[in-house]
Amino acid sequence: MPYFIIGTAILAVLGYLTQMYGLPPPAPKVVGIDLGTTFSSIGVYHAVTGDTEIIPDDLGKRSIPSVVAFLSNGSVLVGHRAVQQQEKNPLRTIYDVKENDPQFQADQQRYPFAVKLFDNGSAYFDVPLSDSERRIVTPEEVGGIIIRYLKSATEKAQNTPISQLVISVPAEFDEEQRNATARAADFADLETRRIISESTAAALAYGLHKKKGVEHIVVVDLGGGTLDVSVLWLQGGVFVTQAMAGNNRLGGQDFNDRVQHFLMEYIEKKYGKSVTDKEDLQQLRLAIEEAKIHLTSHLKAKITLHLKNLESFSYELTRTEFESINADLFDHVTEPIKAALEDAKITPEEVDEIVLVGGSTRIPLVRKIVGSFFGQVPNYGIDPELAVVTGASVQAGVIGGGWPLQVAAMELPSKQRKKHIYAGKKEI
Ligand SMILES: *[C@@H]1O[C@H](CO)[C@@H](O)[C@H](O)[C@H]1NC(C)=O
Ligand SMILES: *[C@@H]1O[C@H](CO)[C@@H](O)[C@H](O)[C@H]1NC(C)=O
Ligand SMILES: *[C@@H]1O[C@H](CO)[C@@H](O)[C@H](O)[C@H]1NC(C)=O
Numbered sequence: 001m002p003y004f005i006i007g008t009a010i011l012a013v014l015g016y017l018t019q020m021y022g023l024p025p026p027a028p029k030v031v032g033i034d035l036g037t038t039f040s041s042i043g044v045y046h047a048v049t050g051d052t053e054i055i056p057d058d059l060g061k062r063s064i065p066s067v068v069a070f071l072s073n074g075s076v077l078v079g080h081r082a083v084q085q086q087e088k089n090p091l092r093t094i095y096d097v098k099e100n101d102p103q104f105q106a107d108q109q110r111y112p113f114a115v116k117l118f119d120n121g122s123a124y125f126d127v128p129l130s131d132s133e134r135r136i137v138t139p140e141e142v143g144g145i146i147i148r149y150l151k152s153a154t155e156k157a158q159n160t161p162i163s164q165l166v167i168s169v170p171a172e173f174d175e176e177q178r179n180a181t182a183r184a185a186d187f188a189d190l191e192t193r194r195i196i197s198e199s200t201a202a203a204l205a206y207g208l209h210k211k212k213g214v215e216h217i218v219v220v221d222l223g224g225g226t227l228d229v230s231v232l233w234l235q236g237g238v239f240v241t242q243a244m245a246g247n248n249r250l251g252g253q254d255f256n257d258r259v260q261h262f263l264m265e266y267i268e269k270k271y272g273k274s275v276t277d278k279e280d281l282q283q284l285r286l287a288i289e290e291a292k293i294h295l296t297s298h299l300k301a302k303i304t305l306h307l308k309n310l311e312s313f314s315y316e317l318t319r320t321e322f323e324s325i326n327a328d329l330f331d332h333v334t335e336p337i338k339a340a341l342e343d344a345k346i347t348p349e350e351v352d353e354i355v356l357v358g359g360s361t362r363i364p365l366v367r368k369i370v371g372s373f374f375g376q377v378p379n380y381g382i383d384p385e386l387a388v389v390t391g392a393s394v395q396a397g398v399i400g401g402g403w404p405l406q407v408a409a410m411e412l413p414s415k416q417r418k419k420h421i422y423a424g425k426k427e428i
Contacts, residue, residue, distance in 0.1 A: 027160040030193055030400030032392030033150060033167045034201070035143055035181065037096055038224055039063045041389040042150035044158070045397025052205075052393040054386050057153045063385050068145050069093040070127050070135055078149040092127050097142045099173075099180035104139070140180055144187020151188055165190045166396040168388050171197040171230045171241050172418040193399050199230035200239045200411050201391030202357045206379045209237055214352045216242075216344075220337065220370055220378070223358035225251040229336040231344040231351075241414035243343035245336035247421045252292070252360040255326045259288045262325050263303070263315060273310055280307045295319045296362040323365050330365055332421075334373050339419045354378035357387045 028044040032052075041063045043054040054062045057079060064079030070092045071077065077085065086093045090112035098104055104123045108115045114126040125142070127135045151162050169181050182192040196204075199219035208214050217232040228246040232239050263284065268274050275281060283305055291301035295317070304314040323330065341348060354374055360366060361384045370378050382390055 027158045028397065028400055029162070030164045030166060030396040031151070031154055031162050031190075032201075032389055032394070032396040033147060033165050033185075034198070034389035034392055035146060035167055035169070035184065036066055036388075037098055038066055039385065040066045040146050040150060041386060042154055043386075043389045043393030043396075044154065045393045045400070047397060047401050052390050052397070054389055054393070055150070055154045055157050057149070058156075064146075064150070065095070066097065066146055067093060067095040068142050070129060070137070072129050074129070076145060078146060092129070094125050094127070094137070094142050097139045099139050099143060099169075099177050099184065101139075101177070140184045141187055143181065143184030147185055147190060148188035151190060163189075163191060164193050164396075164400065166194045166196060166392050166399060167192060168196050168198045168201045168392045170228070171199045171244050171414070173197075175413075194395060196392060196395055196411050197230070197239075197241060197414075198357070198388045199228075199232060199241065199355075201388045201395065202355045203232060203234070203239065203353075204391035204394045205382050205387045206353070206355055207394075208353050208355070208379075209234065209239070211353070216346055216351045217353045217355065218337065218340070218351050218374070219355045219357060220333075220361065221357040222333070222360040222366060223251050224360070225249075225253050227251060227333065227336055229340045231340045231346070233344075237410060239411045241416055242346075243340040243416055244418040245339040245343065245421060246418055247332060247336050250329060250332055251358075254329055255322075255360070255363075256285065256288050256292060258325050258329065259292070259317070259322065260284060263288070266315065267307075267310070267313065271310060271313075275307060277308050280305075283307070291317050292322065293362075295322050296364060319364070330369060333366060333369050335421050336419070337370070337373060339421060343416070343419065348374045351376075355387070356380040357384050359385050 028046065032043045034041050041054055043052050045052050056062045057064055059080055061080060065083050067079065067082040067086065069077040069082035069085060069089055082093055094113055104115055115123055116126050117123055123139060125137045127137055129135050155162055165185055167181055167185060169178055178195045181195060185192045198221065202219050203209065203217050208217055214234055217234060219230045219232065221228040226246060226248040227250045229244065230241055231243040233242045264275050275284060287303045287305055291303050294301040299319045301317050302314060303317055304312065306312050351374055354370060354376065356367065356370065356378045361380060367378060367380060
C-alpha cells in the first residue's frame with residue numbers, strides 16, 4: 001500500500017510542522033451533514049489529527065431540531081429558536097419534512113401547517129405571512145434553509161468558506177429522493193460530492209470499513225418515533241444494503257407516553273384529581289423526558305412537579321418500573337431485526353458487527369435486548385445521535401483530504417425495499 005504510506009508520511013510531516021511552527025492545519029473543505037427528519041447536524045474531519053468534529057451552532061447545540069419558522073416580518077428561524085416559538089406560530093413553523101414523500105400530503109391532518117400539491121404532484125408548504133401575503137416553500141427549500149444554517153455555523157467556527165458536502169439520507173430513499181436532497185444542498189450553495197445512507201455512515205463512524213474480517217453489519221436505529229434496521233454487506237471497502245426493515249410507530253416518544261399515562265393514573269388514584277391543564281401537561285412531559293435520560297445512567301429518577309391544583313408532587317421512578325411499563329414495546333424491538341435478517345438470508349450468528357444509532361439506544365434495556373439477540377456486544381461508544389453525522393464527516397474527509405488518507409469506502413445503490421412492521425402486524 002505505497003499510497004497509504006506516502007499519505008501517512010505527509011501527515012506526519014504536516015503534524016510536525018503544525019507543532020513546530022504553530023502553523024494552522026488546513027481547514028477541511030468538505031463537510032458532512034446529517035439532514036434528519038427530526039434532528040440535523042454538521043461535522044468536519046481533521047486530516048492531521050484524524051478526528052471528526054461536530055460543529056455546534058451559536059447556541060452551543062451540536063444537534064439541532066429540523067424545524068424552520070417563517071415570521072411575518074420576513075425573518076426565518078431555524079432549530080431551537082424555531083421550536084421555542086412553535087406554539088405561538090403553528091401555521092408558519094414547519095417540521096417533520098421529508099424530501100419528495102408522497103405520503104406527506106396524505107398525512108396533512110397531523111400537521112398544523114398547510115401541505116399542498118403542485119400540479120406535477122410534488123408537495124409544498126403554503127405559509128401565511130400576513131393577511132395578504134403568503135410564502136410558498138418546497139421541502140427542498142426547507143432542507144436548504146437548515147443546511148445553510150449549519151453551513152454558516154461551520155464557516156464561522158472555521159473562519160473559512162465551505163463549498164461541498166457529503167450528506168446522509170435514510171437507506172430506503174430512492175434515486176428521486178436522493179436527487180431532491182441534492183437540490184436542497186443546492187439551495188444552500190453547496191455542491192453534493194456524495195450521498196450516503198445513514199446506516200453506511202454509522203458503520204463508517206465506527207471505522208468498520210477498515211476492520212479486518214467484517215462482512216455482515218446490522219445497524220439498529222431507534223430514535224424518537226421510529227425503529228429502522230439495515231443489514232449491510234461489506235466487501236473490499238464497498239457497502240451494499242442487503243435488507244431493510246422498520247417500525248415507524250416505535251421510539252422514545254412512545255416510551256414517554258406510557259410513563260405519562262402511568263403517572264396521570266397514579267395522580268388520579270392518589271389525589272382524585274386529573275391533570276388536564278396545558279401547562280401542567282407540558283411540565284409533566286418535560287419531566288418525563290428528563291427522567292428517562294437520567295435512568296439511562298442511574299437506577300432511580302425523581303420526578304418533581306408543581307401542578308396548578310395540586311401544589312408540589314413528586315414520584316421516584318425506578319429503571320425497573322420504566323422497563324415494565326414499556327415491556328411490550330421493548331418486545332417489538334427484535335421484530336424488524338428478524339425480518340431484515342430473513343430478507344438478507346443470514347442468521348444472527350453470521351453478523352460480524354452491530355451498530356446502535358438513535359437516542360433511544362441509550363436505554364440500557366435496548367442495548368441488552370439487541371446484544372442478547374445477537375449474542376455479542378453492539379458498538380455504541382459514539383453518541384448515538386451523532387454517529388451518522390460522524391460517518392458522513394469521515395466520508396467527507398476521505399473525499400476532501402487530497403491525499404489517500406485511508407481506504408475510501410464506497411456504497412453501491414440498493415434495489416432492496418424496506419419491510420414495514422407496525423406493532424406486531426406485518427405490512428409489506
Ligand atoms: C422580525 O421579528 C423578530 C421577532 O419579533 C425579530 O427578532 C427580528 O429581528 C425581526 N426581523 C426583521 C428583519 O425585522
Ligand atoms: C413541480 O413543480 C414545482 C413548481 O413549479 C417545481 O418547483 C418542482 O421542482 C416540480 N417537481 C418536479 C419533481 O418536477
Ligand atoms: C437524478 O439525478 C441524476 C443526475 O442529475 C439524473 O441522471 C437522474 O435521472 C435523476 N433521477 C431521477 C429519478 O430523477
